[in-house]
Amino acid sequence: MPRVVKLAVIPGDGIGPEVIAEAEKVLDAATAGLDIRFDKTHFSLGATRFLETGETLTDADLAAIAGHDAILLGAVGGVPGDPRLKDANIERGLLLKLRFELDHYVNLRPSKLYPGVPGPLAEPGDIDFVVVREGTEGPYVGNGGSIRRGTPHEVANETSVNTAYGIERVVRYAFALAEKRRKKLTLVHKTNVLVHAGGMWKRIVDAAASEYPDVAVDYLHVDAATIFLVTNPGRFDVIVTDNLFGDILTDLAGAVTGGIGLAASGNINPDGTFPSMFEPVHGSAPDIAGQQIADPTAAILSTALLLDHLGLPGEAHRVTTAVEADIAGRDGSARTTAEIGDAIATRLQA
Amino acid sequence: MPRVVKLAVIPGDGIGPEVIAEAEKVLDAATAGLDIRFDKTHFSLGATRFLETGETLTDADLAAIAGHDAILLGAVGGVPGDPRLKDANIERGLLLKLRFELDHYVNLRPSKLYPGVPGPLAEPGDIDFVVVREGTEGPYVGNGGSIRRGTPHEVANETSVNTAYGIERVVRYAFALAEKRRKKLTLVHKTNVLVHAGGMWKRIVDAAASEYPDVAVDYLHVDAATIFLVTNPGRFDVIVTDNLFGDILTDLAGAVTGGIGLAASGNINPDGTFPSMFEPVHGSAPDIAGQQIADPTAAILSTALLLDHLGLPGEAHRVTTAVEADIAGRDGSARTTAEIGDAIATRLQA
Ligand SMILES: CC(C)[C@H](C(=O)O)[C@@H](O)C(=O)O
Ligand SMILES: CC(C)[C@H](C(=O)O)[C@@H](O)C(=O)O
Numbered sequence: 001m002p003r004v005v006k007l008a009v010i011p012g013d014g015i016g017p018e019v020i021a022e023a024e025k026v027l028d029a030a031t032a033g034l035d036i037r038f039d040k041t042h043f044s045l046g047a048t049r050f051l052e053t054g055e056t057l058t059d060a061d062l063a064a065i066a067g068h069d070a071i072l073l074g075a076v077g078g079v080p081g082d083p084r085l086k087d088a089n090i091e092r093g094l095l096l097k098l099r100f101e102l103d104h105y106v107n108l109r110p111s112k113l114y115p116g117v118p119g120p121l122a123e124p125g126d127i128d129f130v131v132v133r134e135g136t137e138g139p140y141v142g143n144g145g146s147i148r149r150g151t152p153h154e155v156a157n158e159t160s161v162n163t164a165y166g167i168e169r170v171v172r173y174a175f176a177l178a179e180k181r182r183k184k185l186t187l188v189h190k191t192n193v194l195v196h197a198g199g200m201w202k203r204i205v206d207a208a209a210s211e212y213p214d215v216a217v218d219y220l221h222v223d224a225a226t227i228f229l230v231t232n233p234g235r236f237d238v239i240v241t242d243n244l245f246g247d248i249l250t251d252l253a254g255a256v257t258g259g260i261g262l263a264a265s266g267n268i269n270p271d272g273t274f275p276s277m278f279e280p281v282h283g284s285a286p287d288i289a290g291q292q293i294a295d296p297t298a299a300i301l302s303t304a305l306l307l308d309h310l311g312l313p314g315e316a317h318r319v320t321t322a323v324e325a326d327i328a329g330r331d332g333s334a335r336t337t338a339e340i341g342d343a344i345a346t347r348l349q350a
Numbered sequence: 351m352p353r354v355v356k357l358a359v360i361p362g363d364g365i366g367p368e369v370i371a372e373a374e375k376v377l378d379a380a381t382a383g384l385d386i387r388f389d390k391t392h393f394s395l396g397a398t399r400f401l402e403t404g405e406t407l408t409d410a411d412l413a414a415i416a417g418h419d420a421i422l423l424g425a426v427g428g429v430p431g432d433p434r435l436k437d438a439n440i441e442r443g444l445l446l447k448l449r450f451e452l453d454h455y456v457n458l459r460p461s462k463l464y465p466g467v468p469g470p471l472a473e474p475g476d477i478d479f480v481v482v483r484e485g486t487e488g489p490y491v492g493n494g495g496s497i498r499r500g501t502p503h504e505v506a507n508e509t510s511v512n513t514a515y516g517i518e519r520v521v522r523y524a525f526a527l528a529e530k531r532r533k534k535l536t537l538v539h540k541t542n543v544l545v546h547a548g549g550m551w552k553r554i555v556d557a558a559a560s561e562y563p564d565v566a567v568d569y570l571h572v573d574a575a576t577i578f579l580v581t582n583p584g585r586f587d588v589i590v591t592d593n594l595f596g597d598i599l600t601d602l603a604g605a606v607t608g609g610i611g612l613a614a615s616g617n618i619n620p621d622g623t624f625p626s627m628f629e630p631v632h633g634s635a636p637d638i639a640g641q642q643i644a645d646p647t648a649a650i651l652s653t654a655l656l657l658d659h660l661g662l663p664g665e666a667h668r669v670t671t672a673v674e675a676d677i678a679g680r681d682g683s684a685r686t687t688a689e690i691g692d693a694i695a696t697r698l699q700a
Pocket of ligand 2: 192193223441442445446597631
C-alpha cells in the first residue's frame, strides 16, 4: 500500500491558481516513481470566495484543512483598493488565521542567489541564508484597538505579545538548523528600543547558545541588519527574528536575491500537531493574473520545502536542482507560467 | 547687534567628538561673513559620562539643553557588550529621551545619491528622497513590560501608542514638504496586519490629501517598501512613516546611497516650542574612535539641515554644495577626519 499524503491545496486569488498548477505538476513529477500518493483536496479560499459568499475562513474550512497532512497555498488577496473588500481583511482573516490556528511557529524563508539570476546588487557575493521568522506571536497577534475612531482624539494601540515559550521553541529550531548549515546564527531585533521583548529574545538566545557550542552567535539591530543585507549578505547563515522583523527582512532578502518571484517559504509546525503550510512569499499580483506571465518558481520551490518536511529530502533536492538548472538556462526570452512548470517537470522525469 | 543662536553641542561617545569638531568648523565657515554668532555650550553626555558619574540625562541637563535654540549631536553609545553598560540604556535614556521630551515629532532624513559615490546597487538611478519619520510615538514610546522575567513563563509586551494628534501633524509636515519638492508622498505602514494603527495612519493621510491636491499619494506596506528601496529607489520623493518603520527604512536608504557615513538627520520640533536637534544617522562606532578615520560628512550635512532650520537656506545650500564638490573629488585616497572637514570648510571660505 502506498503512503498516502493528504494535501490541502489553496490556490487562492490572482496568480495563485496559475502558479499552484505548476507546483502541483512538479510535485507529481518529483514523486512519480515513489510508493507515495497525494490525496489532494482543493479549497476555494480568498478574495474571490469572500466576494461570492462573504466568508473568509469558516470553522468548517479550518477543521477540514487541519485534517490534512500538509497545505500548499498560492497567494490570497484581492485587487488593492477594491471597495467591496474594504472591510474584509483577507490577510488577517485567512492567511494569518491559518498560521496562528495551525501553530506555524516557524516561518522558514530560505534566501539564495542562484547562479545566473540578475539581482539589484553590483557585487552580491555568495548569498545563501535562511530566515527563521517566528510565526505565532509578536506584533502580529492582533492585540490592538482604538478609541474615538475617526475623531481628532483617536488613539490606536497595537500590542506585541511575546512569550518565553514561543521564543524558545523557534530559537531552538534555528540553532538546530544552523548546526546543519554553516553554524552561524544571527539574532535580529531592536533590543535598545523594544527593551522588554528584545531583552527576552536576547536572553533566550544567549541561554540556548551554551547548548549549541558549535554555533557562532551574533546580534544585529534590525536597522543594521537591512544595511548588511545590501552591503554584505554573504555574512548571514541563519537569521532568527520576530514576526514583523522577519516579514520585512525576507522581502528585502527576496529582492536582493533576484526578486520575490523566486522566494519560497514554509509555515511549519515542527511538532506535527497541525499540518504545515508551504507558499511562495509573493502575493496574488492581481494586475498580472490570468495572463500566464507569472513566474511559478517560488511556488515550485515551496514544494521542495514541502517534500523536505514530508521526510523526502532526496526528492526535495531533485526539485531544487531542476529549478537551478532551469534558472541557469534562462536567457530572458518569454515563457508562459505553464512552460516554466513543464520545463522543470520534464527535467525531473529525465 | 548680531543675531545670537544658542547652540547646545553634544559630541557624545566614540567618533562623535571627532565628527562634531568638523561640523562646528564647517558651521563657522558657512556663517563667517554673517551678522550671526553661535553661542555654544558643550554638554558631556553619553556612555563616557555615564561611566564616570552614573548619570544619563539629568533634569538639570534637560532643562539647560531646552534653553538653547538648537542642538548639534554627534553620536552616543558605548562599546557593545561592555558589562558596565549592561543596565544603562543610553539610547532610551538619552537619545530617545531628548527626542521625546523636546517633542521632536519630525525626524527628517534626506537620502540622496551624490554623483561619484559608490553604492551597493548595480543600477541605482537618481536617488533623491526624504523620509519624514514620526519621532514621538508608535512602537518607540517605551510602553512595555514583562512578567515572570527570566522564567520559562515570561511574557513581554510592547505597546505601540499612536494618536491622531501625533500623526496628523507629521503627515501635514510631509505633505507641505512634498509640495515644495516633486509632489509625491508615499505612506509606508503595515495596514494589513497592524490594522488599528495602520488604519488610522491611512485615514489621516487620505483625509489630508484633499488639502494638497497637487501631491500624488500612494501607499506601500513596509515589506514592499524595502523591495523598492533596492529595485527602484528613484520612485520615492517624500516618505512618511512611523517611528519604527522610519528607523528601518532610513538605515537601508543610507546604505543604498553609499553608506550611513553620508546620512544626516534633523529631529525637528516645527512649532519651535523646543530646540530641534541635528545629528548624523550613524552611531558612535567605538571600534574606530579616536583614530581620525571616521567620515564627518554626515555630521557636516546635519549642519546644513540646522542652517535651513534656522532660516538660513542660502547657507545650508552652500554647505551641501561644498560637500557635493568634496565628494565628487574623492578618489579613494585616505584623508583624516579633520582633513575632510578642512577641505569642506576651505571651499566655503573661497
Ligand atoms: C500578507 C501579509 C499578512 C504577510 C505577512 O505580513 O506575513 C506577507 O507579507 C508575508 O510575508 O507572508
Ligand atoms: C540608537 C537608536 C535608538 C536610534 C533609533 O532607533 O531611532 C537610531 O537607530 C537612529 O535611527 O537614530
